[in-house]
Amino acid sequence: AVQTNQGENMNGSKLLIAYFSWGGNTKHIAEKIQSQTGGDMFRIETLTPYPADYNETAYGIAKKQHEEGTLPPLKDNGDVSQYDIIFIGTPAWWHEMAPAVKTFITSNDFAGKTIVPFITHGGGGEYTIHEDMTKLSKGANVLKPLVIFGDGNSHTDDEIKDWLKQIE
Numbered sequence: 001a002v003q004t005n006q007g008e009n010m011n012g013s014k015l016l017i018a019y020f021s022w023g024g025n026t027k028h029i030a031e032k033i034q035s036q037t038g039g040d041m042f043r044i045e046t047l048t049p050y051p052a053d054y055n056e057t058a059y060g061i062a063k064k065q066h067e068e069g070t071l072p073p074l075k076d077n078g079d080v081s082q083y084d085i086i087f088i089g090t091p092a093w094w095h096e097m098a099p100a101v102k103t104f105i106t107s108n109d110f111a112g113k114t115i116v117p118f119i120t121h122g123g124g125g126e127y128t129i130h131e132d133m134t135k136l137s138k139g140a141n142v143l144k145p146l147v148i149f150g151d152g153n154s155h156t157d158d159e160i161k162d163w164l165k166q167i168e
């Protein structure tokens, strides 16, 4: 569900921070972005939750979904219609965005909107997630992603501040 804050700033644009997070890293970064922008928050969650066990999730379900290109159903597809700028956060899962994020993007209309990706990873970096989001979100302007290893470090707040300059 959408948590409403002021939701509006950055020259009157309405901001949404949508993210998927299994282990908490991407959630942590989403919260940092929220505290600097005041955007509304939306947590992307699959209808069937992933198991808490790493191997079961990573090598079982997520790997299979990656190989088969599955779009897992979500608890709530969200609604981006009232927003101008949508931050989309994902962990790198098997060299791409998490399947739930694909479902979120393909079940919303991003035409004419701005997407600002943020990615957390375990050492592999951003892969082709920027290009993949551009292809999936037909008609959106997809800006430069923020790319964070794990849940960040003591420079992360400054990095977010610099990265946000592209939308000011």
Ligand SMILES: Cc1cc2nc3c(=O)[nH]c(=O)nc-3n(C[C@H](O)[C@H](O)[C@H](O)COP(=O)(O)O)c2cc1C
Pocket (backbone or CB within 6 Å): 020, 021, 022, 023, 024, 025, 026, 027, 057, 058, 059, 062, 063, 090, 091, 092, 093, 094, 095, 096, 120, 121, 122, 123, 124, 125, 149, 150, 151
């Ligand atoms: C299913 C799964 C697949 C992953 N695949 C990759 C990968 O391909 N490359 C990488 O650098 N890290 C990979 N990781 C590590 C995560 O991207 C990293 O820990 C991320 O920060 C997790 O975000 P979260 O805590 O919000 O879920 C994977 C983790 C999981 C659970």
